[in-house]
Amino acid sequence: MTGGTAPVITGLGVVAPNGVGAEAYWAATLRGVSGIGVLTRFDPSGYSSRIAGQADIDAKALLPGRLLPQTDHMTRLALIAAEEALADAGVTPGSAPAYSTGVVTAGSGGGFEFGQRELEALWSKGSAYVSAYQAFAWFYPVNSGQISIRHDMRGPGSALVAEQAGGLDAVAKARRLIRQGTDTMLCGGVDGSLCPWSWLCHLRSGRVSAATDPAAAYLPFDERASGHVPGEGGALLVAEDPGAARKRGADRVYGAVAGYSATFDPRAGSGRPSGLRRAVEQALADARTRADEVDVVFADAAGLPAQDQAEAETLAGVFGAKAVPVTAPKTMTGRLLGGGAALDLATAALALRDGVIPPTVHIGQFGYPDLLDLVGDTPRELPLRTALVLARGFGGFNSALVLRAAV
Structure with a gap:
């Protein structure tokens, strides 16, 4: 929509x-x-x-x-x-x-x-x-x-x-x-x-x-x-x-839910690509937002080599290699099932409010230096207006949501 x-x-x-x-x-x-x-x-x-x-x-x-x-x-x-x-x-x-x-x-x-x-x-x-x-x-x-x-x-x-x-x-x-x-x-x-x-x-x-x-x-x-x-x-x-x-007379507005999309992966072994990229592109289109207008991506960050590579390649394909900061603060909480992406969204709202990207901790041997600009152990202060939050669920679920800062 x-x-x-x-x-x-x-x-x-x-x-x-x-x-x-x-x-x-x-x-x-x-x-x-x-x-x-x-x-x-x-x-x-x-x-x-x-x-x-x-x-x-x-x-x-x-x-x-x-x-x-x-x-x-x-x-x-x-x-x-x-x-x-x-x-x-x-x-x-x-x-x-x-x-x-x-x-x-x-x-x-x-x-x-x-x-x-x-x-x-x-x-x-x-x-x-x-x-x-x-x-x-x-x-x-x-x-x-x-x-x-x-x-x-x-x-x-x-x-x-x-x-x-x-x-x-x-x-x-x-x-x-x-x-x-x-x-x-x-x-x-x-x-x-x-x-x-x-x-x-x-x-x-x-x-x-x-x-x-x-x-x-x-x-x-x-x-x-x-x-x-x-x-x-x-x-x-x-x-x-x-x-x-x-x-x-609401006291504050953290941001607006500007765009969203959900897709489903094809059957394993079918040879067809994951639906993650399509979810990202459709969420951006729904938000009427260009890729170069996204200031930070909160990654799904599966922690499995094949899935991490697929997400890194998707982000590089949509935004360009190392073109947008990527973070995964869930390295401090673990994956929280149905609560995980909601926590990422709340974190994105706080990041937009304060102009700071939270860290991704413990990553000592980064595997995708040519694809991702991963925010490491130190928070990164930047003017932030638009965040993209990604989530993948076990079984083939893909969701992407664009959060835009309050005007």
Whole structure:
């Protein structure tokens, strides 16, 4: 869809392995602080991979007690991010016109940790010991449901599943709903589950690094790349119709969702090219933006040699070799499933606000010096107006989103 309303981002909520809260996360990211480490949520000694990005919180201090028995750790993170995003935007959905605010989130497998606990109770004690909340706490749309209930958001609600690409797809869905008349949408993704059941699912993908050193486990675009590190967390963003934001006197605008595209890769072995380049070109066309107008690219950064090379060649093909700065701050958090691209988008919004590109840490043997201008361990200060965020999901999903700074 080309043209039409470009929704504005007026609020950010972040929960990440290296910082809870948008400003805490941003400060840690600019300092190059990593939240990746050895798993402590359970004993990982019997597994081939033991490194993850954990987002630990004091849920009892941050959430009402009544919510704790009915929520997985993932959903608690989402509720915290939602509260921050709405407060940051100055939006109180319960006092807004009915049906004018909605929620769309990205997820993957839902609350695995909650589900595993209840299945263990079933097997060891019997059905009488299984929580009634198991009916929904494990389900991937649960974050949308719990957020909408807590904040009285009665407008459109949905959930999308596209693994790492889902966070951008959720924002694009929100854009579509705003163009159709909804004033305000809370959108993005908070995802991830670190328990034995979900960890086994991660490992079966064959894409998780087996490195034992947290600083060497996730090295996208590095000659030593051997897979990625899973993590948990993400970001939720308040997107608004620009007219509605002006009318209510929004305090700030981080940027506008100017363009978006999603494509799907062909069947493996077909000999047909990936759809990533097509997603990039279509997103730029949707934003009516030339390649030379993009100031920074937030890369998907798979951490696998073949995928890293394909992304590097795509970016060089679209923008020219080393023509645009590229960054992957997710080297400090790991890949967060449905929350990863949403966190990149929130990071891009903060980068546009402050005129600084965040670093890509731990890349010591850069493998694509002729193709990419990769921002390394040191942040790079530049005037920034337009950012491109890329995401690829396991199974062939490609998404690209153009974020333009507020005028």
